[in-house]
Amino acid sequence: MANTLVRSPPRVIRRIVHGQPVSDGAGVRLNRIIGQRDFDMLDPFLLLDEFRSNRPGDYLAGFPEHPHRGFETVTYLLAGRIRHGDDQGHSGVLEPGGVQWMTAGRGIVHSEMPEAEDGLLWGFQLWVNLPAGEKMGEPRYQDIAPERIPLVQVARGVEVRVIAGAFGNLVGPIRSAATAPVFFDIALDPRARVNVPLPSTHSAFVYVYEGGAAFGPGAETQVLLHGELGVLGEGDRVPVASGDTPARVLVVAGKPLREPVSKYGPFVMNTPEQIVEAIRDLQSGSFSRR
Template sequence: MSERHIQQLIPAQMVSDGAGVKIRRSLGLQQQLRLDPFLMLDCFGSDQASDYIAGFPPHPHRGFETVTYMLDGHMLHQDHLGNEGHLMSGGVQWMTAGSGIIHSEMPQQESGLMRGFQLWLNLPAAEKMKDPAYVDLKPAQLGRRTLTDGGTAVVIAGLLKISTESQQTPGPIQGLSTDPQYYDLSLPAGSELHVALPSEHNALVYPFEGEVHISADGSHSLVKTHHAAVLGKGDTLHLVAKTAVRLLVLAAKPIGEPVVQYGPFVMNSAAEIEQAIRDYQAGKLTKGAAGTIKVAAV
């Protein structure tokens, strides 16, 4: 068993996106602050309507996937093809933009707490121009598990394996080329957890309630709230919760290809970006109806 250590800490910074939504951005703050295949990680959260009410009006995407995890609140997704999806507290939307999609994400509340995450996950060159597709996942469709120390786990993608236990918990998103692992873990004070992660995957930890220690080779390193901890190589993540904490664990197989980004377009070359801009301006960004992502039983 080889424990992963912290390689880099990226504190989230407050930025504004969409039509003025206030968010905390860690991955993606700068182009060099990525972790292949993860392009961007945003955390939005406020009980002040002025921080989120303007939402994200219609905008395009090409060349990657977006994963929206709504912790609290109600958001409506609409796309250029007339599809609609209501994203409620505890729900997830997994969208493959592929060759192109134009969509909006607008709040369906005028007050109260709205909180969640949006992750941008890159696609390999061979998949960047695939047909767009998405799936809206209700909370009951996600993998869930009560941990032996009283903590809880929500599994959105991949297969959660605890190194000290035989039980495995699948998430509904399986079989993608980057094999993403996406867990939401809640750990009580005084608990420890050994999470098995594929050794070839890049991985990070993001605590959003409380803070967590990562133990490797007998030493503990602190990850404060709203810091993305990029992890080194290994097959085990050893988490130590000295106080109660809730955190995301993200891991995926690196693609190892050039990344050229221009706003909502992520391709492999400048020429492909220029083509995406021309296609968008000419109304040719998208091709046909968006399909549905298959989900696994949990």
């Protein structure tokens, strides 16, 4: 008998999470979805914030110089401009549609400051954990301009920006071997549907940031509205469908590390002792130097 390919069942939503309004940096107002009191993390994801405001007072103070160690930060900008710089001499401007994937490694001190004095500032920041063997590695950046991110119509009324991972033959520009991340931004016209491929080995979530969308197969379908995150169960794909209005959805997945996590503000290590070491290094001036 010939071998047949056995597919995993479609993923369904196992938990729905609502964000909490917080203030971070020098007073930037955010909606925190991962990293809050009721939803601390989804291995390997440590934090997900959405920032969206056309009121300058909500964002102009930005994120002045602050340290990171032991994880990666991902900033995906939809509207506005953010200037970033660090103590290693790296600087640049993040434009709408662009992505900055920063691997903090052993340590970096950087700033993220909005450039516009008015208008809409809108985007996301995601924190991705690093395995123990890479937490003290060299810091590095992947600055991805909008034109480098593949945009493709994958079904009638469905466009996907492939930021990381693979959607069919399209592969996103981001590379991070430790967690093999998947990061899709999906736009659906009214009454559109698509099956989104996901590695069966990965933790995964969906986040609706415009309109509403249904996820999962048949009787197990659940609808998420704007600002809701759905934690997905196991499987190799997730069915997504819009209703009577357009929808925008993030689909994110990563290989879980299954390691101890010790967090303190901008430091994410494996033990409390390593957190103490990070604080001492910052105080002594040796934080981002070998």
